Amino acid sequence: MSILNTIMKIQAAALVALMSMSCFGTSGGNRPAGDSAAEGSAGKVGPAGKAADFPVHYTYTVKNVYPHNESSYTQGLYWHDGYLWEGTGQYGQSALMQVDLRTGEAVRSVELDGGYFGEGIALLDGRIYQLTWLEGQCIVYDAVTLDVIGSFEYAGQGWGLTTDGTYLYMSNGSHEIYVLDPAGLRRRDTIRVSVGRRRLSQLNELEWIEGRIWANIYGSDQIAIINPEDGVVEGLVNLEGLLPNFERTPRTDVLNGIAYDKSTGRIFVTGKNWSRLFEIEIREKQ
Numbered sequence: 136m137s138i139l140n141t142i143m144k145i146q147a148a149a150l151v152a153l154m155s156m157s158c159f160g161t162s163g164g165n166r167p168a169g170d171s172a173a174e175g176s177a178g179k180v181g182p183a184g185k186a187a188d189f190p191v192h193y194t195y196t197v198k199n200v201y202p203h204n205e206s207s208y209t210q211g212l213y214w215h216d217g218y219l220w221e222g223t224g225q226y227g228q229s230a231l232m233q234v235d236l237r238t239g240e241a242v243r244s245v246e247l248d249g250g251y252f253g254e255g256i257a258l259l260d261g262r263i264y265q266l267t268w269l270e271g272q273c274i275v276y277d278a279v280t281l282d283v284i285g286s287f288e289y290a291g292q293g294w295g296l297t298t299d300g301t302y303l304y305m306s307n308g309s310h311e312i313y314v315l316d317p318a319g320l321r322r323r324d325t326i327r328v329s330v331g332r333r334r335l336s337q338l339n340e341l342e343w344i345e346g347r348i349w350a351n352i353y354g355s356d357q358i359a360i361i362n363p364e365d366g367v368v369e370g371l372v373n374l375e376g377l378l379p380n381f382e383r384t385p386r387t388d389v390l391n392g393i394a395y396d397k398s399t400g401r402i403f404v405t406g407k408n409w410s411r412l413f414e415i416e417i418r419e420k421q
Contacts, residue, residue: 189330189331189367189368189369189370190330190359190360190368190369190370190371191369191370191371191419192370192371192373192419192420193360193370193371193372193373193417193418193419193420194372194373194417194418194419194420195372195373195374195377195415195416195417195418196415196416196417196418197377197413197414197415198401198414198415198416199413199414200411200412200413200414201236201237201239201403201411201412201413201414202238202239202410202411202412203239203405203409203410203411203412204234204239204240204241205384205386205387205408205409205410206228206408207221207223207232207407207408208223208224208225208228208388208407208408209221209222209223209224209340209391209392209405209406209407209408209409210222210223210224210229210253210254210255210256210340210391210392210407211253211254211255211256211257211265211266211295211296211340211392212256212340212342212392212393212394212403212405213256213257213258213297213342213394213395214394214395214396214397214401214403215258218233218234218235218236218242219233219234219235219236219394219403219412220232220233220234220256220258220263220394221234221256221392222253222254222255222256222265223253224252224253224254224268224407225252225253226249226250226251226252227249229246229247229251229252229253229267230244230245230246230247230253231244231245231247231253231256231263231265231276231281232244232245233281236412239412243281245276245281245283247265247267247274250270251267251270251272251274252267252268252269252270253265253266253267253268254266254267254268254293254294254295254296255293255294255295255296255297255305255306255340255341256296257296257297257298257303258278258298259298259300259303259317260317261277261278261279262275262276262277262278262284262317263275263276263277263278263281264296264303264317265296266293266294266295266296266305267293268292268293268294269292271288271289271290271291271293272286272287272288272289273286273287273288273289273293273320274286275287287319287320288320289305289320291307292307292308293305293307294306294307294308294338294339294340294353295338295339295340295341295350295351296341297341297342297343297348298317298343299343299363300343302314302315302316302317302323303315303316303317303320304326304341304343304348304363305341306338306339306340306341306350308336308337308338308339308353309336309338310327310328310329310334310335310336310338311325311326311327311328311338312325312326312328312338312341312348312350312361312363312366313325313326314326314363326348326361326363326366327366328350328359328361328366328368329366329367329368330359330368330371335352335359335368337352337353337354337355338350338351338352338353338359339351339352339353339391340391340392340393341393342393342394342395343395344360344393344395344402346363347360347361347362347363347369348360348361348363349361349372349393349395351390351391351392351393353389353391354389355389355390356373356374356375356376356377356390357371357372357373357374358371358372358374358393358404359371359372360372372417373420374390374404374415377390377404377413377415378390378406378409378410378411382409382410382411384408384410386408387406387407387408387409387410388406388407388408388409389406389407390404390405390406391405391406391407392404392405392406392407392412401414402414402415402416402417403415
């Protein structure tokens with residue numbers, strides 16, 4: 136089931152990429168995951184840096200390892216008030232869950248209708264927003280009760296979702312991230328993500344960390360660190376080898392899921408049907 140959906144998602148992403156190229160031209164084109172967009176000169180990530188200095192290449196150190204439910208096809212992840220919150224996918228298996236970090240078990244969960252393939256999630260102003268892949272529906276929950284309190288329609292595919300505390304930021308598998316007003320999901324702006332002069336597509340799960348958008352690059356072991364002001368990829372985090380081979384099974388899928396604990400600075404990452412969730416610390420690659 137997961138392999139079939141992965142193939143379908145890659146095909147759908149290719150269609151989105153072709154549509155984007157026809158709308159914005161082919162100079163540079165869209166970047167497939169794991170290609171030479173990951174190659175470039177290093178520089179300092181931050182406001183003082185110049186586009187020519189980027190991307191900075193990062194590697195990682197594992198600080199802690201926690202259990203993760205292997206049945207969870209992770210599509211969205213965030214940290215709030217001592218718990219992980221996870222949105223999962225697959226038709227008939229999609230859910231929104233409040234997860235205990237230490238055990239990896241769901242404390243509370245809400246199952247989606249079987250016709251929905253769950254995607255990214257974000258918490259904003261007491262509401263949890265959950266995208267769906269092809270259904271064009273964003274489900275809205277009360278963050279306390281987890282009751283469904285509404286929904287919004289949107290055009291195209293839904294992939295990743297995050298927030299800066301004011302607006303929502305949504306990916307659709309292309310090189311674009313939409314800036315959305317949470318009241319109705321009206322599009323306010325579009326961020327076009329690039330590495331140098333080349334566009335970076337396959338942007339998946341998103342997380343807002345210290346003024347930057349961290350994005351899983353679908354089908355790869357990399358995370359892009361994106362400046363939301365201009366779409367420039369200021370950093371690339373290579374997480375190759377994070378999940379050891381002995382932890383992998385035939386159902387193990389790709390890296391996906393980033394959560395940030397603002398109060399402590401902890402960063403958590405995992406993947407679809409992974410057995411582990413990792414707290415990592417990144418450092419510039421020498």
